[in-house]
Structures are given as C-alpha cells and as structure tokens.
Amino acid sequence: MNKDRPDNTPESEERRAVLGKMASVTFAGLMLSGVLARAQDAAPQKTLIPAEPFRASSDAHQDVLIRMQGELERAMQRPINERRWGMVIDIRKCIGCSSCTVGCVMENKLPPGVVYRPVIDKEKGTYPNVERTFLPRPCMQCEDPACTPVCPVGATWKREDGIVVIDYDACIGCRYCLTACPYQARTFDFGEHWTDNAAQGADGALALTAARDYQNPPNFEYGKHWKRGEGIIPKSPVGNARKCTFCTHRLDQGMLPMCVSTCVGRATFFGDLNDPKSLVAELAEAPNASILKPEAGTHPNVYYLK
Amino acid sequence: MNRNAKIFFWVIWILMALLGGNGVIERLTMGHRLAAYTSYVPWGMWVAAYIFFIGLSAGAFLLSSLVYVFGVHKLERIAKLSLFVAATTLVMSLLTIWFDLGHMERNYEVFTRPHFHSMMAWMVWLYSAYFALLLGELYYALRRDLKKLSADAVRDDDRKLKRLATIGIPLAIAFHGGVGALFGTVTARPFWNSPIYPIIFLVGALLSGGALMTFIVAALWPEKDEAWEDLLRFLGKIVLGFLLFDLLLDWADYSIPLWYGVGPEATIVKYVLFGPFWYVYWIVHLLFGVTIPAYLLSRKQDAKSIGIASVLVAVTFFAIRLNLVIPGLVTPELRGLEHAYIDPIGGHLSYHYVPSFFEWQVLMGVVALGMALFYLGQKYLPLMQTFNNREVSK
Known part of the structure; x- marks a missing residue:
C-alpha cells in the first residue's frame, strides 16, 4: 500500500470496498494480489484523466x-x-x-538569432564531483523594468497585467533596450531565415518546401498577424527588438504559455500572482523561492525554486 | 599638396567611395544580416563611429564659440572653418547612426512619439536643435563674404552670430554630455554606469574636435605665413592641454574599478587592458594617441610636428570610442548565456565581436561622403580666408 496516502481519501475507500468484495470470494487468496495491483493502478489513472480536461478540480492529485x-x-x-x-x-x-x-520557437515562429527562453546549462565542480543545473531564462516581466524607460519612442511598456510588451509597428530598432536589460532577455530580429544557408535548387532553398512553409506563415504575437519581410523598409518584426510575452496571444484564448505546456518535468508554473489561491502565488511565497539578480532592483515576476 | 600626394589622395577617396557605396547598397537591401554585432553585443563599430563623429562636431563647434562668444581673436581665422567642420562631422555622425537603426524609415517617431524618460530621445532632440543652430550660424558667418553687405548689416549679423553661439555653448554641452549620459545611465552595464561619463565625453569632444581642426589648419591652410604658424602653436597648446586632461580622466575611469581587481567592472577594464584587443589601448591609444603626440606637442614647435601630432590624436580617438562601446557589452549578464542557445545561421547570439567587412564598408562610405562635403565646402565657400584676403574683400 502507498504509505504517503492518508487512509480517508476516496481512493482508499474505493480500494477497501474492492477488497471487501474480494474477501467473500472463494478463491480470494489466489486472486488477491492481482486485484490489488490493478486497483492501485486504476486509482491514480482516474484522477489523471478527468472527464473535462479544461476544468479545474479541487482534487489534490490532479x-x-x-x-x-x-x-x-x-x-x-x-x-x-x-x-x-x-x-x-x-x-x-x-x-x-x-x-x-523549442516550444517557444515553434509557437512564436522565431527566426535564427531570436530566442525568448534559452536554458542556461551550468556545470559546477570538477570530475568526478560534478553537478549540472539548468536555468531556463524567460523575460522576467519585471515590476520595475530597466528596458522600457530607455526607449526613445515609447514603443515598449509594462501592461497593466505586468507583461512587458513591444509595439512592433513603432520600434525603430535602436537596440538601446537590449543594452539596458540586466537579464539580456531581448534579442534583435536581424532578418534571418532558417533556410538562409541551405543549398539552393532551381526552386529556391533545397531545405525544400516543408522548411520554407514553416518559416513563411505569420506568427501571432500580441494577437496580430506578423509576416516577416526584408528590404529597404523591413516588415516587422524584422529590424525590431523582440522578447518573451508570456504568450499574451495564448492567454487571450485561455491557453497557458507554450513553455509551460511543453515542460516535460512540470517544472514551470504560471498564473496570477494577485490570486492568493493560485499555484504560482503559493510557490512564489515558498522559502526556497528566489529571483535572479535582486541587486538589479528590477523586481522580477519570475521566481526560481532551488 | 604636391601632385603625387593629390593623386594618392584621390585614388584612396575613389576606393573608399566605391566600397562605401557597395556597403550602403548592401545595408539597404540586406538590412543588418551582414553585420557582426549581435543581440548580446547589440552596438558595434557604427555606434562607436557615431559618438566619435558627433564628438568631433561638438569639439569643433565649441572652438568656434571661443571666437563668437568670448572674442578669442587668435582663433578668428578658423571660426567659419570650425563651424563648417562641425556641420560636416554632424552629418557624418547622423548618417552612421541612421544606418544602425533597424527601421530607418521610422526615425521621425522620436518627434512624433516623444518619450521623455529616454536619454536617447533627449540626445536626438538636442542635436536636432544644435543642427538647426549650426546652419543658422553658418549662414550669418558666411553671408558677408558671399554678397556685399553694408557695415550695419555686418554688425547686425555679428550680433546674431554672438547670440546663436551663446545659445550654442550650453546646447553643445548638453547634447554631448547627453551622449555620455546615454551610456552612463545604463545601470545594467557596470562599465558604462559611471557619473564621470558626461564629463569624459565633453573633454573627449574638445580634444578630438580641437585636434581635427589643428590638423586641417596645418595641412590645408592656403597661406602658410608667420601668423599661421603662430595660430598652429596656439592650437597645439590647446590640444596638449586637453590631451593631458583626458588622460587624467582616463586614469580616474580605469584605476578606481581596477584598484582591488575585484568586481564586474574590474573584469571589463582588465579585458580592455589585457584582453584579446589589448593593442587597441596600449598601442593605438596610449602610444599613437597620447605618448607620441604629447612628445611632439611639448617638445617640437614646428608646424609639421603639430600637424602630425594632431592627426594622430584625432584619428586614434576612434580607438577610445571603440574601447568604450564594445567592452561594455562583451561580458554575459548571466553566466552561461553565451552557450545556452546559438544562432547557426548568422552567429548573432555571440559575445564575440569584431566588425565585419560590411560594417567597415559602410563606415568608409560615410567618411568618403564627409570628405567630399568638406572638399566642396572649402572649394566653393569662403571658409579659409586669410586676413589679407579679407582686407582686400573689404
């Protein structure tokens, strides 16, 4: 039996009932172990696959x-x-x-050289006493961002919900904000394409249609259609500063940011810090929660649990 | 200039103009893809060139103000020339930074979407005002030589000149101090984040602008008489004075963070002094930009030495500007970011920056254009009239 589980949970009640029925059967002794195992497997599966996948439940094991x-x-x-x-x-x-x-690159159709959420790979110690830690670095969506006041045309600002955004139609591409961010969370769209260095065939890059099709459709940042393009007057976001937006376009559709959805280890949590009952609010208050570079004085809204 | 030197000069100019033209076409058609600056070193040689040219402009302008505001008669002969050089170098600087923008066509937004917090916005507004003022001053300074004016009108122009030049002094100080503040206010960059920057920029402007003017007078003045040599010696002293003052500020800026050798700023100063580009500081700046000119200016008094010293100071000052912009950006703000994600196509996620040939080409184009403007100006405008000529014209 699972010792971590208190005995008054619905699962254990159900299990007791199953066991009771089994005990009355003549070949209970022979059957018992198999049924137990099946009962144990079935219980958690039931909560992991709810009938309505997008409804919150108060179940502790969801x-x-x-x-x-x-x-x-x-x-x-x-x-x-x-x-x-x-x-x-x-x-x-x-x-x-x-x-x-990768999820972020796909969702926002990021070209080469633009990255919103790199994962820093840190290695400590010397062989054989080595430790590796990984630090994903999205935009910190700081309370007091250092990147917004420097913009000469006011093309970047902090929204009311705390997300720092860029107006691609206004950004002049001076890159002052890139120098001002203490986390280097902004990158510049140099106008590259993934097939730029691919061998050229009669109908263009030999990276073939699939790749070309991948890089050509618009992305949906800020809920708009952005079709990149070069030339004397580049089409935004080419020639602009770019950054993580917590996937505002997904939030508007009631979806979690892509990086949260694709995290295989369930290591990234997202939500409303103003809601004291939310998971992020609970975790951000944990004693082991910390922020990056507190000395920068920017008061990030991204916390790390160590 | 003798014939051979002229031919050599023209060959160099044509080469620069051709390469520059090619660079500008590439910039317009390919955008920033050929540039070596990256998202992590977002400002490169063009930004360094921009602050270098704009410093030359502010320096040359302040030199002219010594005449129009403070009545330093010794410099009267070069006042108009200084104004014209200030205008030319300003055009060069604005062109350089214009090419550096991701969206060149949106530059007007600094006026239509003003953002009063931004030091960059202030800088743009101030140098735009300065540009207008420069043109006004040039008009009143040159008008008397281009058409006949009555004595009253000349006096009236003099008054206007003095008024404009008086406004120009705080304006030049504010806008070039503002360029220094543009870097100094960036708290994320410990190397730049220093209250001394606006001062360093002003002294640097006076030094480099003064040196450029001295070189132009030494090399191109039409009448190389006694008064010319006297003027050169005076200019040489000004350059030497600013050279030593700049060295003192240099010492303050580097020795303070370096003293105990600990901390992020010390790391960057060590990078400047002993990193892969150590020679930019020791050889280009300290040897050719300070030691040799200081020796020539203090020990030798002849025109040739003063000319060589001042051209060395003016040209190598670009090394100081490179050493200010780029080292401030080469260390990752978060350790390990340099390996976290790479750009396999253009290499634009790197902390390693050496200007690409494309960047050099565009810069050459800007320099060639500046030289052309200067050539045309001194050919068709009465910029270098000697006292004798002026008396004749009167």
Whole structure:
C-alpha cells in the first residue's frame, strides 16, 4: 500500500470496498494480489484523466497543468488591472531538455538569432564531483523594468497585467533596450531565415518546401498577424527588438504559455500572482523561492525554486 | 599638396567611395544580416563611429564659440572653418547612426512619439536643435563674404552670430554630455554606469574636435605665413592641454574599478587592458594617441610636428570610442548565456565581436561622403580666408 496516502481519501475507500468484495470470494487468496495491483493502478489513472480536461478540480492529485488551466480561466474573468502574471520555475525539476525553448520557437515562429527562453546549462565542480543545473531564462516581466524607460519612442511598456510588451509597428530598432536589460532577455530580429544557408535548387532553398512553409506563415504575437519581410523598409518584426510575452496571444484564448505546456518535468508554473489561491502565488511565497539578480532592483515576476 | 600626394589622395577617396557605396547598397537591401554585432553585443563599430563623429562636431563647434562668444581673436581665422567642420562631422555622425537603426524609415517617431524618460530621445532632440543652430550660424558667418553687405548689416549679423553661439555653448554641452549620459545611465552595464561619463565625453569632444581642426589648419591652410604658424602653436597648446586632461580622466575611469581587481567592472577594464584587443589601448591609444603626440606637442614647435601630432590624436580617438562601446557589452549578464542557445545561421547570439567587412564598408562610405562635403565646402565657400584676403574683400 502507498504509505504517503492518508487512509480517508476516496481512493482508499474505493480500494477497501474492492477488497471487501474480494474477501467473500472463494478463491480470494489466489486472486488477491492481482486485484490489488490493478486497483492501485486504476486509482491514480482516474484522477489523471478527468472527464473535462479544461476544468479545474479541487482534487489534490490532479495534474498541475489542469490546476493552472483553471486558475488561468478564473484570472481571465477579472479585469486586466487586477491580474499580475507571474512564473515560477523549479530548477530542481528541470532536466535541461529545452522543450520550453523549442516550444517557444515553434509557437512564436522565431527566426535564427531570436530566442525568448534559452536554458542556461551550468556545470559546477570538477570530475568526478560534478553537478549540472539548468536555468531556463524567460523575460522576467519585471515590476520595475530597466528596458522600457530607455526607449526613445515609447514603443515598449509594462501592461497593466505586468507583461512587458513591444509595439512592433513603432520600434525603430535602436537596440538601446537590449543594452539596458540586466537579464539580456531581448534579442534583435536581424532578418534571418532558417533556410538562409541551405543549398539552393532551381526552386529556391533545397531545405525544400516543408522548411520554407514553416518559416513563411505569420506568427501571432500580441494577437496580430506578423509576416516577416526584408528590404529597404523591413516588415516587422524584422529590424525590431523582440522578447518573451508570456504568450499574451495564448492567454487571450485561455491557453497557458507554450513553455509551460511543453515542460516535460512540470517544472514551470504560471498564473496570477494577485490570486492568493493560485499555484504560482503559493510557490512564489515558498522559502526556497528566489529571483535572479535582486541587486538589479528590477523586481522580477519570475521566481526560481532551488 | 604636391601632385603625387593629390593623386594618392584621390585614388584612396575613389576606393573608399566605391566600397562605401557597395556597403550602403548592401545595408539597404540586406538590412543588418551582414553585420557582426549581435543581440548580446547589440552596438558595434557604427555606434562607436557615431559618438566619435558627433564628438568631433561638438569639439569643433565649441572652438568656434571661443571666437563668437568670448572674442578669442587668435582663433578668428578658423571660426567659419570650425563651424563648417562641425556641420560636416554632424552629418557624418547622423548618417552612421541612421544606418544602425533597424527601421530607418521610422526615425521621425522620436518627434512624433516623444518619450521623455529616454536619454536617447533627449540626445536626438538636442542635436536636432544644435543642427538647426549650426546652419543658422553658418549662414550669418558666411553671408558677408558671399554678397556685399553694408557695415550695419555686418554688425547686425555679428550680433546674431554672438547670440546663436551663446545659445550654442550650453546646447553643445548638453547634447554631448547627453551622449555620455546615454551610456552612463545604463545601470545594467557596470562599465558604462559611471557619473564621470558626461564629463569624459565633453573633454573627449574638445580634444578630438580641437585636434581635427589643428590638423586641417596645418595641412590645408592656403597661406602658410608667420601668423599661421603662430595660430598652429596656439592650437597645439590647446590640444596638449586637453590631451593631458583626458588622460587624467582616463586614469580616474580605469584605476578606481581596477584598484582591488575585484568586481564586474574590474573584469571589463582588465579585458580592455589585457584582453584579446589589448593593442587597441596600449598601442593605438596610449602610444599613437597620447605618448607620441604629447612628445611632439611639448617638445617640437614646428608646424609639421603639430600637424602630425594632431592627426594622430584625432584619428586614434576612434580607438577610445571603440574601447568604450564594445567592452561594455562583451561580458554575459548571466553566466552561461553565451552557450545556452546559438544562432547557426548568422552567429548573432555571440559575445564575440569584431566588425565585419560590411560594417567597415559602410563606415568608409560615410567618411568618403564627409570628405567630399568638406572638399566642396572649402572649394566653393569662403571658409579659409586669410586676413589679407579679407582686407582686400573689404
């Protein structure tokens, strides 16, 4: 039996009932072990696959993604100025798989050279006493961002819900904000394409249609269609500063940020820090929660659990 | 200039203009893809060139103000020339930084979408005002030589000149101090984040602008008489004075963070002094930019030495500017970020920066254009009239 589980949970009650029935059967002794094993398997599966995947449940054993999904829906019903989006990353759970980085690149159709959420791979010690830790680095969506006041045209600002955004149609591409961010969370769109260095065939890059098709459709950052393009007057976001937006376009559709959804280790948590019952609010208050570079004085809304 | 030197000069100019033209076409058609600066070293040689040219402009302008505001008669002969050099180098600087923008077509937004927090916005507004003022001053300074004016009108122009030049002094100090503040206010960059920067920028402007003017007078002045040599010696002293003052500020800026050798700023100063580009500081700046010119200016008094010393100071000052912009950016803000994610296509996620040939080409184009402007100006405008000529014209 699972010792971690208190005996008054619905699962254990159910298990007792099963056991009671089995005990009355003549070949109980022979059957018991097999049924027990099946009962144990069935119980957690039942809570892991709920009937309505996008409804919050108060069940303690539900997947954190389901819980955060419910909290997200709850938060979206409140006015924007009452929300404060935050993220908590448990670096004890992060296995450095870079699924978040890749998910982000796919979701935002990031070209080469633009990255919103790299994973820093840290190695400590000398062989054989070596330790590796991984530190995903999204935009910190700081309370007092250093990147926004420097913009000469006011093309970047902090939204009421705490997300630092860029107006691609206004950004002049001076890159002052890139120098001002203490986390280097902004990158510049140099206008590259993934097939740039591919061999050229009669109909263009030999990276073939699939690759070309991948890099050509628009991305949906800020809920708009952005079709990149070069030339004397480049089409935004080419020639712009770019950054992680906590996937505002997904939030508007009631979806969690892509990096949260793709995290295989459930190491990234997202939600409304203004909601004291939310998972992120709980975790951000944990004694082992910390922020990066507190000395920068920017008060990030991204916390790390160590 | 003798014939051979002229031919050599023209060959160099045509080469620079051709390469520059190619660079500018590449910039317009390919955008920033050929540039070596990255998202982690987002400002490169063009930004360094921009602050170098704009410093030359502020320095040359302040030199002219010594005449128009403070009545330093010794410099009267080069006042108009200084104004014209200030305007030319300003055009060069603005062109360089314009090419550096990701969206060149949106530059007007600094006026239509003003953001009063931004030091960069202030800098743009101030140098725009300065540009307008420069043109006004040039107009009133040159008008008397281009058409006949009554004595009253000349006196009236003199008054206007003095008024404009008086406004120009705080304006030049504010805008170039503002360029220093643009870097000094960036708290994320420990190497830049220093209250001494606006002062360093102003002294650097006076030094480099003064040196450029001295070189132009030494090399191109039409009448190389006694008064010319006298003027050169005076200019040489000004350059030497600013050279030593700049060295003192240099010492303050480097020795304070380096003293105990600990901390992020010390790491960067060590990178400047002993890193892969150590020679930019020791050889280009300290040897050719300080030691040799200081020796020539203090020990030798002849025109040739003063000319060589000042051209060395003016040109090597670009090394100081490179050593200010780039080292401030080469250390990762988060350790390990340099390996976290790479750009396999253009290499634009790197902390390693050496200007690409494309960047050099665009810079050459800007320099060639500046030289052309200067050539045309001194050919068709009465910039270098000697006292004798002026008396004749009167």
